[in-house]
Amino acid sequence: MDDDLIIGGEKFSSRLIMGTGGAPSLEVLDQALVASGTELTTVAMRRLDPSSRGSVLDVLRARGIKVLPNTAGCFTAGEAVLTARLAREALETDWVKLEVISDERTLLPDPIETFDAAERLVADGFVVLPYIGDDPALARRLEQAGCAAVMPLGAPIGSGLGIRNPHNIELIVEAAGVPVILDAGIGTASDAALAMELGCDAVLLATAVTRAQRPDLMAEAMRLAVRAGRAARQAGRIPRRRYAEASSPMHP
C-alpha cells in the first residue's frame, strides 16, 4: 500500500527526516542515515561552505538524500531570510526549514520573527517548513500564510525530553491541512512512535541518533518506531477503558 508523505508536491516514502548535527564523524553520520532510511535531511547553512568537497553535503548527495537547508543559528527574520536566499543560490533548492530562535539557552523558536520570515519567504517563492513551538494558533496562521508544512517541537532542541504536550500536538494535527512534522525533543524510539500515533505526518530528529552511543542502531530504531507509530495511527487504537474486557468473549 502506498503511504507516501507529500510535502510541497514532492513524495517521500520515508516519514523520518534526519538532521546532521552532532555526529562524531562523517562515516558515522553516513551509516546512521542509511540505517534511518531517510530521504530528506536538513543541514545548517551557517558554518557550511556548500562548494567545499568532502563535506556533509557530499555524504547526502552520494546517498541520493534530498537536502533541506535550515536557518539554524538565526535570531531575526532578517538573518533567516538572508540565510535562506544564500542556501537557495548555493544548493539550487527553494526548500527551507525556517528556524529563528529566541535565545541560546533554550533554543526555543521565536514565534513573531518566525512568522515574519515565513511570510517574506513564501512571497519570495520558497517552500517553507517552519520550526515552531507546540502552538495550534501559530500553526494555523503559518498554514494560512502559505507554509508547506508546520514543524512543532516536542521539547527543546537536543533535550531528548520527548513530547511534553501531546494534547497540543493533537490539536495542531486536527486543524492542519498541511503536513505536521514533529521536530525536536525526540529522545528515544517511543517518542518518535508517539508522535506518529498522535497523527503527525513525519518526525524530524538529529541528536537522539547522532549523540547516541551507537548512532546506526538508534537510527534503525527510529526508522522502525516511525513506521510502527504510523501503522498504529492508521489501524486506530482501541478506546481506553477503566475495567477489563475479556479478549475472548465468554458468551458468544
Place this chain on the structure above:
Amino acid sequence: MSYPAVPVLSADVPAVSAPSSDVPAVPAAPCDVLVIGGGLVGLAAAWRAARRGLRTAVVDPAPASTAAASHAAAGMLAPVSEVTYTEEPLLRLGLASLERWPAFAAELSADSGHDLDYRTDGTLEVAFGSDDLAALDELAGFMGRLGLPVERLTGRECRRLEPMLAPAVRGGLLAPGDAWVDPRRVTRALLAALERRGVTMVPARAAGLERSGETVVGVRLAPAGGSPDGRPPSPGEPPGEPSGELSGEPPHGGVILAERVILAAGAWSGAARWLPPEVVPPVRPVKGQIMRLRSPEPILRHCVRGSVHGSYVYLVPRGDGELVLGATQEELGFDTRVTAGGLWELLRDARELVPGVTELELADVVAGLRPGTPDNLPLIGPTVLPGLSLATGHHRGGVLLTPLTTALLMDEAGDHEELAALCSPLRFQEQR
C-alpha cells in the same frame, strides 16, 4: 618494510634540473625519503628518517608556516579525556602515540637543543551545569567500561586542583595520564633538528609525481611563484599572492628523485590535483579558531576541558603564562578567516569555567585547517602506488599522533599491525 628498489630511469629524466633563477635548489643525488609538506607531521617524518641515516628532503614553499594546522593547535595529548562514543579506534591510536611521546620529546629536545614545554600533569574535564554533569557521568561510565584510568571528582575537588575554576563547576573527571606540548615549539625544534641532521629543505611546490611504470620515483616541482593547478593556497602561501596561470606547458621546475615519497600536506592533501586520482586522499579542511591569552604567571596547572550547556571548550596552560583557548569546528572549505562569533563562543564558554580569563592579555588569534577524513582516523602508510606513502588526515589529533605516525612510516612501531591497518590509506580504496 623494505624500500622499493630504485628503478633505472630513462635518460630524459634529469636527476637535477637545469640551473635557472626561478628554479629552487634541489638535491644533487636521489633521496631515500622525500616528504611533501613541511607541517608538523611532515617535518617529524623527515626528522625520524634523517635520524636513521636516510638521505632526506622536505618540499614545501614555506615549511613550518603559520598556515600549518599545528600553528593553530593547542597541543593536547589527551586521548583519554577526548574519547567519544564510536571512536574507540581513535582512542587506541591516541593511547599508542601518547606512550611514545616521552621518548619522542626527549630525543627531539636532545637533537635540537630546544625545550618543548612537554607536560604530563593530566587533563581535568569539568562539567558546568546539571545537564553537562549528567553527560559527564555517562561518559565516565563509558570510560570505565573501556578500562581507562580516570578519577571522578566533585566540584569542590576540582576546585582544589584548580582554584581558578568557577564555583558553578559541578564536577569533573581527572585523566592523570594525559599530557600536552607546545606545537609551535615542537615545530621550531624539528626545524633545528633537521638542519643539524642535514635534511634538504626545498622551498617549492610539488606539481606531479615522477613515475617509472607504476612506481613513484620522485616528485616534479612547480616553477617558482606559480600555482600550477589553481588549487587553494598551500601552507605558507601568503594570502593575496597572485597565482600563476598554467600556460599549457607542463610545469618544469625540476625533479627530485627519491626511493620513497611521503605526502604530508595536511588539509591540502585532498586538493592535490597533481596526484593521480586513485591516490588523492579523502581529506577535507575542518576549520578551527583558537586564541592565545597571556598572564604573568600560569593561572591553571592542568589542561582543563569542559562542556558549558553542551558546548565544548578547552584551556591549555603553558609554562610561560600563555593560555590557549580552543577551538571551533567549522566545515567551510579553505576559509581561514577569524570571526567575531567564533572568538565570542570560545570566550563565552571559557569564562563560565574560569571567570578570570577575561582579565588576561589577548596575545594571538588564528584559524587553522585540520585535515579531516570520513572516519576521523588518519591516513598513514603505503598507497596503491609503490613508492608513495601518505601521512595525513590527522584531523584534531595531529600533534598527539605524530610519534605513532612516524613510527608507522619508518616501520619502528614494532608489532602494531592492527594500528597500521586502522590507518591504512587502502581502507578507502574499494569505495572509489
